[in-house]
Amino acid sequence: MLQIISIMAAGIGAGWLLRRHNFKLVGILLTVLVWALLFFLGIEVGENEQIINSLQALGLEALLLSLAGTAGSILGAWALWRFIKRKEGGGQ
Amino acid sequence: MKGSMIIVGFFILGIIVGLSHLLPPMKSLGNVSYITLCALIFMVGFLIGNDAEIFRKFRKLNRLYMLLPLMTIVGTLAGCAITTLMLPHRSLADCLAVGSGMGYYSLSSVLITQYRGADLGTVALLANIVREVITLLGAPLMVRWFGKLAPISVGGATTMDTTLPILTNACGKDFVIVSIFHGFIVDFSVPFLVTFFCEI
Numbered sequence: 114m115l116q117i118i119s120i121m122a123a124g125i126g127a128g129w130l131l132r133r134h135n136f137k138l139v140g141i142l143l144t145v146l147v148w149a150l151l152f153f154l155g156i157e158v159g160e161n162e163q164i165i166n167s168l169q170a171l172g173l174e175a176l177l178l179s180l181a182g183t184a185g186s187i188l189g190a191w192a193l194w195r196f197i198k199r200k201e202g203g204g205q
Numbered sequence: 206m207k208g209s210m211i212i213v214g215f216f217i218l219g220i221i222v223g224l225s226h227l228l229p230p231m232k233s234l235g236n237v238s239y240i241t242l243c244a245l246i247f248m249v250g251f252l253i254g255n256d257a258e259i260f261r262k263f264r265k266l267n268r269l270y271m272l273l274p275l276m277t278i279v280g281t282l283a284g285c286a287i288t289t290l291m292l293p294h295r296s297l298a299d300c301l302a303v304g305s306g307m308g309y310y311s312l313s314s315v316l317i318t319q320y321r322g323a324d325l326g327t328v329a330l331l332a333n334i335v336r337e338v339i340t341l342l343g344a345p346l347m348v349r350w351f352g353k354l355a356p357i358s359v360g361g362a363t364t365m366d367t368t369l370p371i372l373t374n375a376c377g378k379d380f381v382i383v384s385i386f387h388g389f390i391v392d393f394s395v396p397f398l399v400t401f402f403c404e405i
Contacts, residue, residue, distance in 0.1 A: 117366045121247070121250040121385075124247040124254065128251035128252060129255070136251070136255060147371055147374070152215040153237060154216060155215065155216040155220040155222070156222050157238065158334065159221065160226065160230060175327075175330075177291060181287055182280075183336060185282070186276070186359050186361070189279055194351070194354045197270070
């Protein structure tokens with residue numbers, strides 16, 4: 114975690130130093146690296162035998178739990194979002 | 206939408222490559238994905254530092270956004286509690302322990318395996334990977350349907366590292382600080398919540 118924070122801080126510093134320049138390229142590179150990250154995550158899931166072998170027995174249960182947790186947190190976040198937007202007036 | 210489809214496409218392509226062992230195992234490649242992540246985090250930082258307006262925007266940000274981690278934890282646990290009704294062979298504490306992983310699959314699956322055995326530990330591993338994948342793949346749609354806080358909340362403990370770049374794309378630079386703060390708090394809560402629900 115400390116590593117992530119220091120890398121981020123280094124990025125902020127570099128960005129600040131070069132703030133007089135416009136970097137369209139960084140946005141494009143960000144998108145491409147996100148694709149790469151997902152590709153690698155896919156490989157890790159695909160070649161992990163523990164995950165692939167237990168999919169049939171435990172997959173449905175895991176899917177149910179993650180969907181329920183996801184739905185619950187979406188509702189919580191949505192409620193907070195609407196509350197803030199109403200307070201700020203006008204909404205989106 | 207097109208962005209999401211491309212991301213799903215790369216993820217599925219990766220699974221196929223992994224299943225068919227087309228490439229040498231990831232472990233032998235070193236930590237390519239970690240280095241990719243570090244490069245991404247650096248770029249997110251770069252975009253923040255590069256934006257002359259951003260620090261002013263941070264100061265103007267509504268304090269109520271700090272409540273988001275609480276909404277995430279309460280929402281997740283409520284959702285998982287309901288699941289108990291559909292999984293008669295699992296106790297309420299089991300379901301809540303799995304849910305408390307909040308997408309932090311490495312830590313939660315190891316902890317749950319230690320306390321409750323490999324069976325529930327594997328469920329935690331799968332469930333929390335799926336949660337991270339849902340965040341990565343569905344962030345743009347969640348923004349459209351439920352507002353900019355929804356994908357951050359779903360991201361759980363991962364919103365200060367693995368899902369931060371995607372969330373920056375989907376929610377905009379202004380929400381980077383919300384995302385980091387949220388990830389930081391939820392990340393810290395995971396070990397406490399998981400062990401708490403494992404022990405009761």
